[in-house]
Amino acid sequence: MTPLPQQGRSVTPMPKTELLPPDDAGLARAAALLRAGRLVAFPTETVYGLGADATDAHAVARIFEAKSRPQFNPLIVHVAALDQARRIADFDATADRLADAFWPGALTLVLPLRADSGIAPLVSAGLPSIALRLPDHALARDLLARAGRPIAAPSANPSGRISPTTAHHVLAGLNNRIDAVLDGGPCAVGLESTIVGLTPTPSLLRPGGLPAEAIEACLGAPLARHSETGAPNAPGQLASHYAPSAPLRLNAQAAENGEVLLGFGPVDSDLNLSPGGDLLEAAANLFHHLHLLDRTGKPIAVAPIPDHGLGRAINDRLRRAAAPR
Numbered sequence: 001m002t003p004l005p006q007q008g009r010s011v012t013p014m015p016k017t018e019l020l021p022p023d024d025a026g027l028a029r030a031a032a033l034l035r036a037g038r039l040v041a042f043p044t045e046t047v048y049g050l051g052a053d054a055t056d057a058h059a060v061a062r063i064f065e066a067k068s069r070p071q072f073n074p075l076i077v078h079v080a081a082l083d084q085a086r087r088i089a090d091f092d093a094t095a096d097r098l099a100d101a102f103w104p105g106a107l108t109l110v111l112p113l114r115a116d117s118g119i120a121p122l123v124s125a126g127l128p129s130i131a132l133r134l135p136d137h138a139l140a141r142d143l144l145a146r147a148g149r150p151i152a153a154p155s156a157n158p159s160g161r162i163s164p165t166t167a168h169h170v171l172a173g174l175n176n177r178i179d180a181v182l183d184g185g186p187c188a189v190g191l192e193s194t195i196v197g198l199t200p201t202p203s204l205l206r207p208g209g210l211p212a213e214a215i216e217a218c219l220g221a222p223l224a225r226h227s228e229t230g231a232p233n234a235p236g237q238l239a240s241h242y243a244p245s246a247p248l249r250l251n252a253q254a255a256e257n258g259e260v261l262l263g264f265g266p267v268d269s270d271l272n273l274s275p276g277g278d279l280l281e282a283a284a285n286l287f288h289h290l291h292l293l294d295r296t297g298k299p300i301a302v303a304p305i306p307d308h309g310l311g312r313a314i315n316d317r318l319r320r321a322a323a324p325r
């Protein structure tokens with residue numbers, strides 16, 4: 001029998017982190033863990049990523065829990081092959097051209113997310129776009145192919161710390177907070193991927209391992225820079241962050257004046273993030289539930305969420321969504 005989760009706590013037990021060798025057995029174990037919704041750090045040519053099944057909302061919520069990330073930044077989805085990427089996002093001619101020229105490699109493309117992608121909304125923080133990358137690393141691609149599903153992966157470090165470029169770095173930050181790390185030795189590039197947004201104007205969202213000049217040479221045109229478009233470019237501050245169209249009222253004890261109530265814990269509500277008060281479950285449900293309530297066209301009241309652990313990231317996102325705009 002599953003014990004009831006304690007109010008406001010996540011019930012994820014702390015795993016003992018396995019250090020997996022870069023051989024057939026290590027890859028098989030890493031892929032099996034990913035398919036079971038567990039967290040596996042793996043090498044890419046840029047930095048080590050902290051991977052989870054991008055189609056499993058609970059697995060993705062665990063990423064934020066393990067990193068103690070106080071915000072739900074959208075994550076990069078890693079794929080083994082181009083046809084897998086095409087099932088997730090819409091590629092226009094410019095996207096095709098950049099993928100042709102630079103994939104596999106240190107380039108992440110932000111593209112329109114397909115409605116039938118199967119990607120958990122937490123991966124893109126509820127945005128209608130998705131960041132995709134096909135890494136240039138044999139072990140990473142072998143793992144992605146064996147996992148058989150898209151893998152969401154931020155850099156495998158605790159929030160606010162530097163990105164890891166060896167399995168030892170990963171363990172120094174995340175030992176016993178993740179299920180395994182696949183040891184592929186040091187990363188060749190050692191810098192995160194360059195992120196280009198194509199929704200639809202090509203713009204440089206983050207400089208990285210692939211020089212912007214190489215991308216501009218391929219496009220035959222300069223990339224828009226955020227300083228030129230006036231938009232903020234720091235991660236988590238993107239102007240495009242998802243907010244419902246209806247007004248949002250926080251720390252509500254009950255719905256008033258035609259509101260719908262988004263509950264947490266044992267409260268009477270229209271939709272509940274987690275009736276048992278489990279923050280991991282609440283994080284996994286957050287964007288999906290907000291989208292559903294938004295479709296009612298009614299103002300949304302949200303029950304109080306404990307402000308610790310994943311609750312901090314949930315509250316951060318709710319405050320942004322409630323802010324005047």
Ligand code: TXA
Nearest residue numbers: 046048049074075110129130131154155192193235236
């Ligand atoms: O090299 C890399 O890119 C590594 C390896 C593991 O692939 N990953 C990485 O992920 O650096 P992360 O989570 O540290 O950075 C992801 C960045 C965030 O800053 C986020 O703002 C941006 O990608 N991003 C993701 N999805 C986005 C979207 N839909 N729109 C705009 N930006 C997005």
Ligand code: MG
Nearest residue numbers: 154155156163
């Ligand atoms: Mg990072």
